[in-house]
Amino acid sequence: MPVTDFTTPEKYQYLNGFQSYHESEALPNTLPIGANSPQKPNYGLYAEKVSGTSFIAPRSENLQTWVYRILPSAAHLPFEAYHEYEPSTNIHQVPQQLRWDPFDLDGEADWIHSLKQLGGVGSPATKTGLGIYIFAAGVSMPPQQAFYSADGDFLVVLQHGVLDIQTELGNLLVRPNEILVIPRGIKYRVDLPGGAVRGYILELYDGHFKLPELGPIGSNGLANARDFQAPVAAFDETEYGPSSWTIFTKYNNAMFTATQSHTPFDVVGWHGLYYPYKYDLGRFNAIGSISFDHPDPSIFTVLTNPTADFVVFPPRWLVQEDTFRPPWFHRNTMSEFMGLVLGEYDAKVGGGFRPAGASLHNIMSAHGPDADAHAPASEAELTPTKVGEGSMAFMFESPLMIGVTDWGLEKCRKVQPGYNAESWVPLKRHFKMPTGGIGKETKVSS
Numbered sequence: 047m048p049v050t051d052f053t054t055p056e057k058y059q060y061l062n063g064f065q066s067y068h069e070s071e072a073l074p075n076t077l078p079i080g081a082n083s084p085q086k087p088n089y090g091l092y093a094e095k096v097s098g099t100s101f102i103a104p105r106s107e108n109l110q111t112w113v114y115r116i117l118p119s120a121a122h123l124p125f126e127a128y129h130e131y132e133p134s135t136n137i138h139q140v141p142q143q144l145r146w147d148p149f150d151l152d153g154e155a156d157w158i159h160s161l162k163q164l165g166g167v168g169s170p171a172t173k174t175g176l177g178i179y180i181f182a183a184g185v186s187m188p189p190q191q192a193f194y195s196a197d198g199d200f201l202v203v204l205q206h207g208v209l210d211i212q213t214e215l216g217n218l219l220v221r222p223n224e225i226l227v228i229p230r231g232i233k234y235r236v237d238l239p240g241g242a243v244r245g246y247i248l249e250l251y252d253g254h255f256k257l258p259e260l261g262p263i264g265s266n267g268l269a270n271a272r273d274f275q276a277p278v279a280a281f282d283e284t285e286y287g288p289s290s291w292t293i294f295t296k297y298n299n300a301m302f303t304a305t306q307s308h309t310p311f312d313v314v315g316w317h318g319l320y321y322p323y324k325y326d327l328g329r330f331n332a333i334g335s336i337s338f339d340h341p342d343p344s345i346f347t348v349l350t351n352p353t354a355d356f357v358v359f360p361p362r363w364l365v366q367e368d369t370f371r372p373p374w375f376h377r378n379t380m381s382e383f384m385g386l387v388l389g390e391y392d393a394k395v396g397g398g399f400r401p402a403g404a405s406l407h408n409i410m411s412a413h414g415p416d417a418d419a420h421a422p423a424s425e426a427e428l429t430p431t432k433v434g435e436g437s438m439a440f441m442f443e444s445p446l447m448i449g450v451t452d453w454g455l456e457k458c459r460k461v462q463p464g465y466n467a468e469s470w471v472p473l474k475r476h477f478k479m480p481t482g483g484i485g486k487e488t489k490v491s492s
């Protein structure tokens with residue numbers, strides 16, 4: 047179900063729509079009419095353009111936003127290397143199926159220092175591939191600090207807690223079961239009004255997410271465009287005088303800082319297509335088989351990109367007849383990283399895949415339901431059944447071979463050594479040779 051038990055306070059107002067052209071102003075008449083860069087923008091603001099795609103990208107892909115701000119972003123002192131954040135970028139491509147116990151909450155770290163790279167492939171420098179992060183933060187970012195990643199778009203899957211995010215383009219409150227996308231280069235800071243937070247991040251080094259085509263599904267279904275929410279323009283009204291800010295930048299997976307004597311949250315109005323947004327996974331309209339067989343998990347795609355799809359497994363009814371209903375056993379040309387926001391995933395009932403844990407089934411590494419899920423599902427009476435009640439599993443599915451960092455393999459100390467032994471090695475042989483031998487009888491009744 048969608049997150050409904052919350053009245054959105056005044057500070058959090060949203061513009062609805064996915065990749066809709068939005069415009070928003072915190073003061074009336076901020077945006078120039080019929081032009082983008084007038085000689086003197088209103089209120090003595092500076093015009094600045096933020097490009098999220100190449101200038102010449104086709105219209106259907108082109109994402110740019112004009113911001114009207116008190117001082118341009120360029121007004122800062124030189125960048126310096128920052129060594130108190132050591133990213134784990136040594137990556138190992140391994141065929142081993144991996145599963146991690148729940149990652150610990152961390153009461154000490156702020157957003158930036160909580161980012162732990164678990165895996166990835168490719169390079170931000172050549173804009174190929176992706177990074178996968180686990181975050182566990184316990185404190186708000188210190189005042190007068192902001193962060194942006196120059197490496198790619200962050201898709202944040204919040205597993206625990208509440209994120210109060212101030213971005214250049216406005217404020218977003220992200221609650222459990224919601225996801226957040228912050229595009230490359232957009233500055234933000236993260237406060238934790240409810241204490242500790244934890245979750246997963248997919249960073250796309252290339253391009254941006256889109257909604258999947260719906261084909262024969264028609265014009266509505268899956269994640270509907272109107273349920274994506276972008277912030278309205280808001281600026282630090284009390285902070286537009288001189289102040290001392292530190293801007294952190296993740297740049298080719300290293301960290302840099304630059305100081306400046308003004309708030310980065312000084313955008314009074316903006317218009318364009320390049321902005322952060324959030325989405326409540328409870329609004330996902332799940333579609334599935336109403337006759338027989340189990341569709342490919344792509345039927346649950348929320349957002350797509352050639353580098354990775356974001357797929358969820360929401361609560362849903364299973365009604366298929368004469369069908370083994372959990373996911374089939376399989377090997378893919380894709381790699382599959384899975385996480386669990388809450389509840390239990392129907393293919394893994396053996397207790398090893400838990401909320402805040404994860405799994406990785408890499409290219410052509412075989413997997414499927416564990417023995418504890420397979421046995422009852424083969425015998426179950428096939429009445430309509432609700433699965434995933436109170437649950438939300440998700441998958442980052444990529445055609446690329448995802449590597450695992452030193453942190454992911456060892457330092458996190460969460461890898462389950464007995465994954466294969468517990469899940470699939472116990473599967474029993476049920477094969478029966480036809481009486482009379484091969485070729486004599488083709489149908490065997492059990």
Ligand SMILES: O=C(O)Cc1cc(O)ccc1O
Nearest residue numbers: 342343372373374382393413
């Ligand atoms: O491995 C998994 O659990 C994810 C998955 C689910 C499904 O329904 C079909 C294929 C698939 O990879």
Ligand SMILES: [Fe+2]
Nearest residue numbers: 376382407413
């Ligand atoms: Fe799979």
